[in-house]
Amino acid sequence: MGPRRIALAVALLAGLGYLGLSYLSFEMPETVVAAEDCGFLPDEFVGAGKLTYGCRQAWWIRFRHDKEVFSLPPVVTTLGFVGLAVAAARHRRRT
Template sequence: MRPRNIALVLAVVGGLGYLGLSYLFFEMPQSVSAAEDCGFLPGEFVGAGRLTYERGQAWWVSFQRKEEAYVALSVAAALAFVGFALATGRRNGAGATTGAALGGGVLAVSALCVSCLAPVLSVVGLGVAGSLLAGVPKWLILINTLLLTGWGMLALSRRRNTACPLPARRGTSLKTS
């Protein structure tokens, strides 16, 4: 499979995976303050664990109001970049591939630190990243992720195209008669 196809598949899997996990782990807020943290208005909270919405509707309202689509796209772009870097690894060398894949992973984790999916990430073990990114708008994190991954894919593509030709793999050589 071509590196760009691998990147596209991983982007779709990453985005849909984030969407699915966000829905799976969504909990109905139990208090007015918890409801406000999830993006609900005080008038939409009618009692302990009770909103004017059903669970599916409440998740979608929270997802939209908390701008989680930006995080889903950031995670998708970062995973696509990791896949692209690993797919071009043989041509680019181990050092460049490892560094690029690690950088993509850092971008994905930093996007998750400000998401509603894993708010405990910013408390457990990632306090520095979570506190640094807490006030940054999610759309700005998406733009940053797209710029960095786009530049990285361009750099890896250029490096891959200018690399020395690789020897043929075993069993793929053409027989001459």
């Protein structure tokens, strides 16, 4: 596998890992104040720890409102370049 493919694979895994960790660390807000802190409107909160959204939809809304979506490309790009550098160094050492 060439250095470019390794870099692409590392970048893809980094992006999926970032999204996975973000999803796993998400907790559904249980109060109106917590829901508003996550970017939800009071109308979207129906009480008793329930939002009008499912867990995935609520995570995606919070992901966009917290501007985490803007930190994803730099993480993916950085780790992709690290993968490229390591793969190129290993490839150069072999030849």
